[in-house]
Amino acid sequence: MKKNKLVEEINRLKREKRAVILAHNYQPEEVQDLADFVGDSLELSRKAAEVEADIIVFCGVHFMAETAKILAPKKKVLLPDLRARCPMADMVTGDDLRWMKGQHPGKKVVAYVNTTAEVKAETDVCCTSANAVKVVSSLPEEEIIFVPDRNLGYYVSQKTGKKLHVWDGYCPIHEDIRPKHIEKMKKKHPGAEVWTHPECRPDVLSLADRILSTGQMIKEAPKSGALEIIVATEVGILHRLRKENPDKRFYPAREKAVCKNMKRINLRKVYKALLLERPEVIVEAGIADRAREAINQMVRFV
Numbered sequence: 334m335k336k337n338k339l340v341e342e343i344n345r346l347k348r349e350k351r352a353v354i355l356a357h358n359y360q361p362e363e364v365q366d367l368a369d370f371v372g373d374s375l376e377l378s379r380k381a382a383e384v385e386a387d388i389i390v391f392c393g394v395h396f397m398a399e400t401a402k403i404l405a406p407k408k409k410v411l412l413p414d415l416r417a418r419c420p421m422a423d424m425v426t427g428d429d430l431r432w433m434k435g436q437h438p439g440k441k442v443v444a445y446v447n448t449t450a451e452v453k454a455e456t457d458v459c460c461t462s463a464n465a466v467k468v469v470s471s472l473p474e475e476e477i478i479f480v481p482d483r484n485l486g487y488y489v490s491q492k493t494g495k496k497l498h499v500w501d502g503y504c505p506i507h508e509d510i511r512p513k514h515i516e517k518m519k520k521k522h523p524g525a526e527v528w529t530h531p532e533c534r535p536d537v538l539s540l541a542d543r544i545l546s547t548g549q550m551i552k553e554a555p556k557s558g559a560l561e562i563i564v565a566t567e568v569g570i571l572h573r574l575r576k577e578n579p580d581k582r583f584y585p586a587r588e589k590a591v592c593k594n595m596k597r598i599n600l601r602k603v604y605k606a607l608l609l610e611r612p613e614v615i616v617e618a619g620i621a622d623r624a625r626e627a628i629n630q631m632v633r634f635v
């Protein structure tokens with residue numbers, strides 16, 4: 334089917350089935366352009382909970398669709414390709430976290446939303462990159478278990494001054510953005526600001542003018558005085574930044590910063606998912622019930 338026809342058919346099925354399409358800021362351009370709502374992990378979780386629909390087609394990775402399903406258990410949540418998983422989320426298992434809790438008895442657990450439902454079920458509060466500092470600051474405890482992102486954990490411990498016991502996980506895409514990439518881009522564009530995602534390594538964060546989640550980058554770009562910005566995160570974010578700020582220039586810190594799991598979703602798979610109403614994301618009720626409170630706390634923090 335040609336692209337125009339696919340889009341037409343997707344829109345027809347959407348109306349017929351009372352479906353909405355949610356897409357993460359890292360999705361391929363064609364998927365972002367088709368979606369009813371594009372956002373970061375936090376915005377998408379909120380949207381999933383509040384949107385009136387029978388079906389959510391989640392264009393992102395598995396943990397995001399799982400989070401949507403936990404927040405909206407009555408809605409059918411479809412992930413157009415079940416292989417779209419986040420390697421960082423898969424770096425810590427429920428067993429790993431139970432072991433860590435055994436090493437630090439009585440300590441509260443904060444889990445990045447990039448975790449499986451099983452891990453969230455073992456967690457006190459979840460957070461995203463947009464609210465991790467606020468979530469950790471809000472806890473009275475000075476010592477906290479934090480999983481799975483060591484880079485976000487480092488950043489949060491610096492900002493809050495708290496002692497975090499951090500799991501050794503990381504995002505391979507952000508980990509591969511190195512100071513040499515930033516320095517090279519700075520040489521090419523000396524007047525540009527550097528904006529990094531907190532999943533980047535500490536040596537990259539130390540070169541940043543601003544450290545922001547993808548949703549925060551979208552909100553801050555129109556308000557910023559900077560006319561040129563080097564963006565250190567997955568390159569999918571550039572589509573919206575450029576579209577919504579035609580007067581500014583955005584450069585990828587590293588062009589190869591591509592999350593292949595995010596790019597597994599395409600228009601053809603969205604169409605097929607809507608047509609067949611699968612693959613569906615199911616979360617076992619016992620796990621979902623235990624994970625929901627930690628996620629609900631997360632969505633309360635702006």
Ligand code: 13P
Binds near residue numbers: 463504546
């Ligand atoms: P945000 O959407 O919170 O910016 O996170 C980025 C990310 O890597 C999601 O997988």
Ligand code: SF4
Binds near residue numbers: 567
């Ligand atoms: Fe996971 Fe990194 Fe891909 Fe985000 S960009 S989904 S953290 S692998």
